Amino acid sequence: MKRSLEALIGPMSRAEFLDNYLNNTPVVTHGRLEYLSELTELPFLKSLDSLLDSWPTQVTAYMEGIADEANSKKVSTYEARELFQEGSGLCFDDANNFSPLLDEWPEAMRADLGLSALTFSRSLIYAIKKGRGTAPHFDQNINFVIQISGTKKWWVASNKHVDNPLTRHTIGIDMDPELSSYTKDGMPETFPDDGIEFTLRPGSVLFVPRGSWHMTEAISDAVSLNFTFTAPCWIDILMTALRGRLAQSSDWRATADFVTDEQLHAHAIEKFDFLLKELAHDVPGWKAKDILSATEMIDLP
Ligand SMILES: [Fe+2]
Known part of the structure; x- marks a missing residue:
């Protein structure tokens, strides 16, 4: 089977998967080893020792306390x-x-998922010691976990605290200011009690929806490969297009002079208001299709 979404989530079809994806429902499949053999047989994934022996740069290690990348x-x-x-x-x-x-x-998965060319797609490998795990948190990215060795439990719960978060958050760690600006009732102190438990063994694949709460515990020393996708939201698409458009104007490219000058800030405000008025005049002619043709570098039908 070729490198594809269906190689990971089979026998589920892409259409069935996308129903779950759109509803932020986790998906688990087991026994995918034969379809993923070119991954699981990578020499450096044979064991944690071989990974450490061949890894060419530094490794991120969780410190004592909250088991999370923020610590x-x-x-x-x-x-x-x-x-x-x-x-x-x-x-x-x-x-x-x-x-x-x-x-x-x-990259093949990104295309199958229909995500933007601006998506930050990457692979990460996690090694977790027996009895340890990761602290409860959510991520802003879309995540597929492929269990390579060992057994690991996952708990995934829907996020009733915030929809479509733009940044990750770990219980017990301060929220970033932007996240707290659109989160009404704060964050919980413990993992939601309606989480679903999954047990991943070699060849298991878990789709963790963007923004869903999750935490893990390794039942034995466990190595997993993750494909994560930080896809642009509509804000990102618009900001990219807007910058490209405004960059064509020398007035918009001008330094924002005197914005903090007591005497001259009135002049700065007048100039900025003029630019905003011009932009407001331009925006009604914008078409989603033209913007996406530029950001995705394809001709849309
Ligand atoms: Fe995570």
């Missing part, structure tokens, strides 16, 4: 090996930079 540091592979034995979770970031296959897979 982590970059360490050498030598330190990572010791930290793992002491219970630290390890994350091998951007593995797609070091393995063409781990670049080609997420």
Whole structure:
């Protein structure tokens, strides 16, 4: 089977998957080893030792306390090996930079998912020690987990605290200011009690919807490969197009002079108001199709 979404989520069809995807419903499939053999047989995924032996750069290691990337540091592979034995979770970031296959897979998946060409697609590898896990959190990205070795439990719960978050958040860690600006009732102190439990074994694949709460616990030492997709939201598409359009104007390219000058800020406001008026005049002629033709670099039918 070729590199594709269906290789991961089969026997579920793409259409059935997309129903779940659009409803933010997690999807699990098991026994995909034979379809994913070119991934699971990558020499550096044979064992954590081989991964540490061949990894060309630093590793992100969770520190004592909340097991999360917000409480982590970059360490050498030598330190990572010791930290793992002491219970630290390890994350091998951007593995797609070091393995063409781990670049080609997420790219094929992005196309199958119909995500924008502006999507940040990547591969990450996680190693979690038996009995350890990751703290409850949600991510702004779309995530597919492929269990390579060991057994790991996942709990996934829908996010009733915020829809379509633009940044990740971990329980027990301060929210970023933008996230708190559109979150009405704050964040919970514990994982929601309506989470669904999944047990991943080698060859299991789990789709974790964007923004859904999740946490994990390794039942044995566990290595997983993740394909994550930070896809642009409509804000990003518009901002990209807007910048491209406004960059054509020397008036918009001008330095925003005197915006903090007591005497001259009135002059700055007058100039900016003029530019906004011009923009407002331009916007009614904008067409979604023209913008997407530019951002996606394709001719849409
Ligand atoms: Fe996550």
